[in-house]
Amino acid sequence: MRPIDRPLRTWAAALTTAVVTFVAVAAAGPAAAGGPHDDLGAEIAAIMAKPVYQHAQWGLLEVDDSTGRVVHSLYPDQFFIPGSTAKLISVSGTWHTLGGDHRFTTPVQALGQRSGTTLDGSLALVAQGDLTMGGRTAPDGSVSYTPIDHTYANDVPGATLTPEDPLAGLNEIAGQVRGSGITRVNGDVVIDNRLFTSFPELDPSPDPIIVNDNVIDLLTTATAPGQPAQLSWRPQVAPYQVESTVRTVAAGGTTDIAVSASPDGTRITLSGTIAADAPPTLRISGVQDPAAFGRTALIEALARAGVTVTAPPVGPNPSGLLPASYDGTPRVAAYVSPVYAEYAKLILKVSHNLGANLGICLMAVAAGSSQCADGFPVLTGFLRQAGIDPTQAQLLDGRGGNPVDRVTPRIESELLHYWQGTPEATRFRLALPILGVDGLLAFVCEGCPSCPGKGKVWAKTGTVAGFDALNDRLAVGADTISGYLDAGHGRLHTFFLAVNGAYSEDIDGVIDIGNDLARIAGLLQEQAEARQGA
Structure with missing residues (x-):
């Protein structure tokens, strides 16, 4: 052998x-x-x-x-051992808890005082656990997917991208801020990600703010043998930088592309080879700090919409600026998601691990908790309400990848x-x-x-x-x-x-x-x- x-x-x-x-x-x-x-x-x-x-x-x-x-x-x-069929359980519990027609509304609140078109203060995006933030929303309101999802690009051959702009939701929010009359923010932008706190057994770990599944897409296209391969990547958000040393080899040669990144994830390197007759090959690199990434992406989107933010776009998320309550603060923008049933379809069609784990956290939030682990009693309650004995399963995540998981x-x-x-029989x-x-x-x-x-x-x-x-x-x-x-x-x-x-x-x-x-x-x-x- x-x-x-x-x-x-x-x-x-x-x-x-x-x-x-x-x-x-x-x-x-x-x-x-x-x-x-x-x-x-x-x-x-x-x-x-x-x-x-x-x-x-x-x-x-x-x-x-x-x-x-x-x-x-x-x-x-x-x-x-169930593998990803465990997602049937976690998605069912989330769907039942939220409702198939539930939409996530992600607001942006103005903190400070308005003076004409200037906000003397900061903008706070209050993250709601929206799985895609508009990055997969098709014109008809459905959520796009491909047979092999980009989140599996480093593990499974043939992963491809959906055509939508992964920054679409943030761009829409920025346009709404501009539409509210604000053209200058004398302050900062902050992502409020206090909705929930994950725990280690949820791997990949969900975050209340998710942009492009919190990964950078890296697409390598072959050129002529002996020449550097062509690289494109998205979303292009500062301070992320990508360097590629991938070279094209003769048709029929080996396609082997490796990805490495700096400890903070912002310096990404691709190396290896791609065959001249190979299709474009996708790899991904993870975002280490989703809140800081989302903050920078939103500041850049605001700039594209004609809104100037005086704070530098690159830096840590200034969570210390967040108020205890948003009472009395005006809402200047809000992104409304597709219905949850569309997210459930994405999770089930492509076996979306992050989305399945996110469901555990969303069930906890629905129960009034910010601790993701508190989603499991909600899931247990759903099963009992459905007349199903929950002891027929053992779960420590939503995706079916934990060694504990059994059904x-x-x-x-x-x-x-x-x-x-x-009534959801056909849609499910x-x-x-x-x-x-x-x-x-x-x-x-x-x-x-x-x-x-x-x-x-x-x-x-x-x-x-x-x-x-x-x-x-x-x-x-x-x-x-x-x-x-x-x-x-x-x-x-x-x-x-x-x-x-x-x-x-x-x-x-x-x-x-x-x-x-x-x-x-x-x-x-x-x-x-x-x-x-x-």
Whole structure:
């Protein structure tokens, strides 16, 4: 067996925070009757009998949502590592707590006295935990996403950017300030990020102010072999500076681009190579101080709108200027977000880790707390109200990446059933990735003349993997998929499918495991539809 090199070790470690995109599934016809594994059919049984699953544990629960009849069941009450299917729980709790039509209103208050067009004082942007601050809002009010989100660019090949300006919300706020009649601020700009305080187990850690997911996008484009590659980056906010030593190599060569940054994150360096025939390659670098970053970005936006701020744009966020209360202070601007259901769709379609963790904090805020950990009792209360036993899950984050996280197949099935009894049933189902169509399941059917379940499976996926040094290979702690199957004639089946404890010799093998689960989901859908037609 060939050794697993350092890049593979790094990639494997990143899988606990990343996702694996399923790029293809083999063609498959309707499953035959009989076979092991709860009479799942010969094709599914053959998949589960592959050598990579020799020591693995499968879990499955498929239920006819209309009748409650259990169609398939394998260890429905046993704990499994959920991966990102845990987002079904955290997003559901946040959606229920806030409401699908909730909008975040981020105000800017004027602190001081007005004298004509001059404010003798400061402006305070009061952050409200808006996930995108307008940076993904399309003209129709929806929130844009791509199959592989930019937040995964350092871990998963093929990440791309949405077309919107990540500073759009701040630019709108700046225009409103100018529209209020203010052209000069004899003072400062401060970001009020006192809404909540996160805790270490939420990784990535949410902040009340989020601009471009608090990352810098770095896009490298190949030129002629032997020449420096072309670099573009966004958002361009002082004092962030980017330097690239990436060179273009011959077509078919290696594309390997590394990112490093200074301790404060403001000096970013890209190094490595890009093949002449490679598509533009995206990398990201994290923003270390979201409040200071947001302050500078807003001051620069104000300048573009024709508002002068006398304080220097670069520097720490002057939180000492914040008042105990905004009573009596005029509001001079406010950015209003898209509805939360659009944010939920973003989180579920692309497995947005920051957004899932943010939901825990937003539930705490809804309960009157500024401590993110207080969101978990709210989530517990939601589950109980929905008639679901919360002890069927263990969670210490919102995204499904903490070692503590566990779920039973039953809790996810019951949660999916809960949504079907609400007015939000269709909107919730369509927020999930659709097999062969969009989100993290968009590429499942590529290159396949026949793709079971295409367009008829709505499901969240999850992957947890790491490097197994003992056996010099990848340990796939979990691969999961959970959602709805179109059973025909307007009926749906809920399902949760997991395999814990598989292994892979390389990255392609991990992708193959994801393909196996997607293929099984498609076969289950075909079986369900065939039964309805029988």
